[in-house]
Amino acid sequence: MRSINIGILGLGTVGCGTAELLQRNAELISRRVGADIRIAAVVDRDLERPRPVSFPPESMTTDARRVIADPDIDIIVEVIGGVHPAREFIIEALQQGKNVVTANKELIAKHGSEILDVAGRYGRDFLFEASVGGGIPIIGPLKSSLIANRIEKILGIVNGTTNYILTSMSSVGKDFADVLREAQAMGYAEADPTSDVDGYDSAYKLAILSAIAFNTRIRIEDIYCEGIRGISSKDIAYAAELGYVIKLLAVARPFDGQVEARVHPAMLPVDHPLASVNDVFNAVWLRGDGVGDLMFYGRGAGSLPTGSAIIGDVVESARNIINGASGRISCTCFDKLNIRPISDISLKYYLRLQVADKPGVLASLAGVLGDHTVSISSVVQKSGGDMAELVIITHEVEEKNVQAAIGVLREMNYVSEVSSLIRLEEE
Numbered sequence: 378m379r380s381i382n383i384g385i386l387g388l389g390t391v392g393c394g395t396a397e398l399l400q401r402n403a404e405l406i407s408r409r410v411g412a413d414i415r416i417a418a419v420v421d422r423d424l425e426r427p428r429p430v431s432f433p434p435e436s437m438t439t440d441a442r443r444v445i446a447d448p449d450i451d452i453i454v455e456v457i458g459g460v461h462p463a464r465e466f467i468i469e470a471l472q473q474g475k476n477v478v479t480a481n482k483e484l485i486a487k488h489g490s491e492i493l494d495v496a497g498r499y500g501r502d503f504l505f506e507a508s509v510g511g512g513i514p515i516i517g518p519l520k521s522s523l524i525a526n527r528i529e530k531i532l533g534i535v536n537g538t539t540n541y542i543l544t545s546m547s548s549v550g551k552d553f554a555d556v557l558r559e560a561q562a563m564g565y566a567e568a569d570p571t572s573d574v575d576g577y578d579s580a581y582k583l584a585i586l587s588a589i590a591f592n593t594r595i596r597i598e599d600i601y602c603e604g605i606r607g608i609s610s611k612d613i614a615y616a617a618e619l620g621y622v623i624k625l626l627a628v629a630r631p632f633d634g635q636v637e638a639r640v641h642p643a644m645l646p647v648d649h650p651l652a653s654v655n656d657v658f659n660a661v662w663l664r665g666d667g668v669g670d671l672m673f674y675g676r677g678a679g680s681l682p683t684g685s686a687i688i689g690d691v692v693e694s695a696r697n698i699i700n701g702a703s704g705r706i707s708c709t710c711f712d713k714l715n716i717r718p719i720s721d722i723s724l725k726y727y728l729r730l731q732v733a734d735k736p737g738v739l740a741s742l743a744g745v746l747g748d749h750t751v752s753i754s755s756v757v758q759k760s761g762g763d764m765a766e767l768v769i770i771t772h773e774v775e776e777k778n779v780q781a782a783i784g785v786l787r788e789m790n791y792v793s794e795v796s797s798l799i800r801l802e803e804e
């Protein structure tokens with residue numbers, strides 16, 4: 378049986394998960410592929426650290442470039458993370474005639490087109506299923522099984538940390554900061570949670586999904602990105618009262634020759650399939666013009682789930698090598714569509730304000746909103762002493778009008794605070 382030799386760069390969570398699953402199911406995988414997938418080399422900065430898997434000492438090295446240059450290695454698995462030196466390692470590996478598999482969403486979102494160009498020039502595979510949704514297959518289906526469809530909309534819960542935090546806030550009524558501390562203690566959030574809670578991790582994944590779905594290069598800087606730090610337990614309670622849940626959503630759809638691509642907390646109706654995606658689970662919901670509505674659900678991170686996606690790509694790449702068909706799936710970003718600015722997007726909005734509890738205030742506030750073509754769909758008012766808390770749901774309106782109205786409201790002496798603005802994601 379033919380051997381396909383892989384070199385794993387990075388023996389952290391994903392590198393070890395990949396090795397563990399490959400070792401556990403080695404025989405089954407070889408029978409399915411018709412080739413022996415062999416971990417020929419592993420690279421890490423620190424070879425002494427205790428790990429859940431062991432490797433023959435002669436296969437371990439700290440020198441990534443030696444593995445990349447090794448003519449016996451067929452496939453490089455890049456799981457060191459970050460942009461540098463991962464970008465350089467991957468480009469060198471492709472130039473050395475190796476196929477490359479990675480889970481590195483940040484790198485693909487920032488340099489994917491450059492790397493895919495190199496892969497195309499050298500006729501190699503550059504595969505990255507694990508970069509979005511961890512163990513959930515979504516890139517393969519978008520590139521192959523769903524290729525006949527125009528994708529009309531993508532909604533994703535693609536960050537487990539923020540989904541865990543929002544789920545905990547909903548179930549125990551605690552505030553963001555307390556739940557974040559607990560999530561960090563349980564290992565569900567990083568010591569520096571910025572990339573997750575401020576939405577960047579979701580934006581990287583959305584850039585990848587929308588580039589594939591809409592055949593266009595997406596610059597990460599063009600994606601509107603807002604995290605969950607501003608969500609309070611009060612907003613979550615009001616959302617529940619009104620029949621919604623709050624999720625950090627990655628949203629993309631083609632619109633009027635442009636692409637809408639945005640990451641922000643959103644109120645989803647409780648009966649939407651994504652509303653029941655809880656804790657660290659991820660899901661991507663999409664609508665294709667032929668297939669209709671689909672949802673992909675599962676573990677968006679973790680050692681073995683992400684390892685599962687990596688091995689899927691390794692096997693695909695191994696089959697291509699065996700059949701002399703590497704480089705078969707090239708970059709499909711042949712269009713140049715602009716990203717629609719968030720200010721031009723029309724949605725319904727939830728507004729929470731603290732106002733003076735006096736006659737005429739509501740009418741005056743409605744007047745300001747009306748002046749900006751923001752019409753009110755419903756109002757909840759809760760009084761407490763001299764002040765009242767107002768929750769307003771608007772009809773659909775362009776974001777720039779809502780923002781302009783809020784700017785005026787903030788200057789009015791009967792409004793002490795505009796506490797929240799949350800977008801509604803409804804059909």
Ligand SMILES: NC(=O)c1ccc[n+]([C@@H]2O[C@H](COP(=O)([O-])OP(=O)(O)OC[C@H]3O[C@@H](n4cnc5c(N)ncnc54)[C@H](OP(=O)(O)O)[C@@H]3O)[C@@H](O)[C@H]2O)c1
Nearest residue numbers: 387388389390391392421422456457458480481678679683
């Ligand atoms: N963790 C997940 O569940 C998950 C899910 C999907 C995708 N991903 C992506 O998968 C990639 C890896 O994530 P991870 O969680 O496995 O990271 P990790 O646990 O930090 O593992 C990375 C490993 O690579 C080592 N390393 C870093 N730079 C190196 C270099 N230049 N040379 C040799 N070794 C180097 C690190 O060593 P040090 O510890 O010394 O830095 C660490 O042992 C990232 O791109 C991540 O975004 C992760």
